[in-house]
Amino acid sequence: MLEAFKKPSFYIALILIIVFGIIGGLGQANIGSAQLVANGMDLMMWIGLGLAMAVIMSYAGYVSFGHSVFIGLGSFASAYLIAYKYSDYLIKVKMAHGGVLPAGTTIKFFIMALLLASVFAVVTAALVGYAVLRLRGAFFAIATIGLNYVVLYLVIFYLNNYIHSLEGLELGNPSMGLTNINFYWMHYVIFIITILVAYYVRVSKIGYGLAAIREDEDAAEIAGVDTFKYKLIAFIIAGWLASLWGVAKEFRGSFVATDDFNLLYSVIMILENAIGGIGSFTGPIIGSFVYYPLKWYTQTIAGVFALVILGILIILVVTFTPEGVVGILRRKYPRLRKYLE
């Protein structure tokens, strides 16, 4: 297993981990501006979500259009714990400590939220994957869109009938009393998990099997790949990773349970993979570095027209560079292949 992390293609992963570590360090030492820290967090999240999607879409060739459901499940898990189940307890602890939650409590609840999100995501992905991964191509994509709404309305039904909160769990939302840099390190932990898992899946035996499925599923089957099992593993991992980012979003934002079941997130994750190049680990990373600055500037300059620009970008990418940035680089510079896994 360690072999995988000694390949040259791991350099890019390592560089990212170091760079975002340095940004965090600058923020911690009050050298980096608040803006730098905020942008760093956003970028980590977009890279992380892009990689989560990559495991199923880019590695295995199955577009999970409703993948936002897993971000939503992560959000719901954290909101449930913090704004409902342990809300009173947290407020009491906060009072006892002069209005600030002790770091230990925050970390404990962060880990609890990650675990609960993981359970939700893995169970959902396993059940749903078992049912729909026998479908191919467009049918799978459509089924996952359905999944997103089914789970969203189940959550809303649960909230309305059992917790009596209409849209979410914003009531009793205890601010976790964290500074920006604390959020940054939370993102960073999830970022490292995502990078290591996504990279390992790509270069391991599973990654090769998934590549075979993506290229020609029948051929993979007659080459001895248990295609159904591999697809299911990929879908579970992709869902699990996305759910962790749902937790990060909630801790940083507010604990509203239903915010993140938004197909726009799926579109962006798909776009990042399409820009960067299908089939690679580096693809969605490059895709995020293209998408995020563009989004940031267009939002600043153009406001609501940012979405128009996003739409145009999708059309351009699909029309002119179906193989993506990594695809082009690999074709033009075969020597780069070993770095661009």
Add this chain to the structure above:
Amino acid sequence: MAQAILEVQDLKSGYGETQILFGVSFRVEKGTITSILGPNGAGKSTTLWTIMSVVKPWGGSVKLEGQDVTYLPTHKKVHLGMILVPEGRRLWPELTVEENLRLAALIPRAREVAEQNLELVYNLFPRLKERRNQLAGTLSGGEQQMLAIARGLMSNPEILMLDEPSLGLAPKLVQEIAGIVKRLRDEENKTILLVEQNIHISLTISDYAYILENGKIALEGTPAELEANPRVKQAYLGL
């Protein structure tokens, strides 16, 4: 009778409501080349896909070395050494030649002998060695067929099933591929099931052959017997 590696009895299957195979029976003995020949649409490819469970069998049996494997899932059959080189090659075009080969050797039975098998296929197909870092999709038709066969060998087959390896190739390349199939039997002691429309070339290298028509075996015999049969002469050999 020598030991049969593969024994197919009364195999029936089809797509949806349409039955294609109406009880196909044949056997393949160890270390031989056995051919299934016949016109387009006779059910040759369907026979192979059914043997491999990609098309679900409706009835009949498939035995590998005496063991009933009819309804095992495809990947389990592959793990037992039933290796199909499909028609139209079905390579992974965006992967390199060597990645295609190594992927085929990931199954348990092939993993430990992967290096030996890699040496074997590079020996048989020196051109693949020259092109090992090239994407499979950029190879010529003949090279792609070689890679498809090489990929089959990387899976360390008990029985290697070749579906129309001559399809779409120039006559000279067909001869070359036939020579390699013959070498696999003579030098490597492989067992081969060859499915072909090109009856001429198949009969020159086969030990035994079956003729499939309308989803049933119509005739069988050694190449000499079949070549002497007036019906075969008239319908297939154009004599």
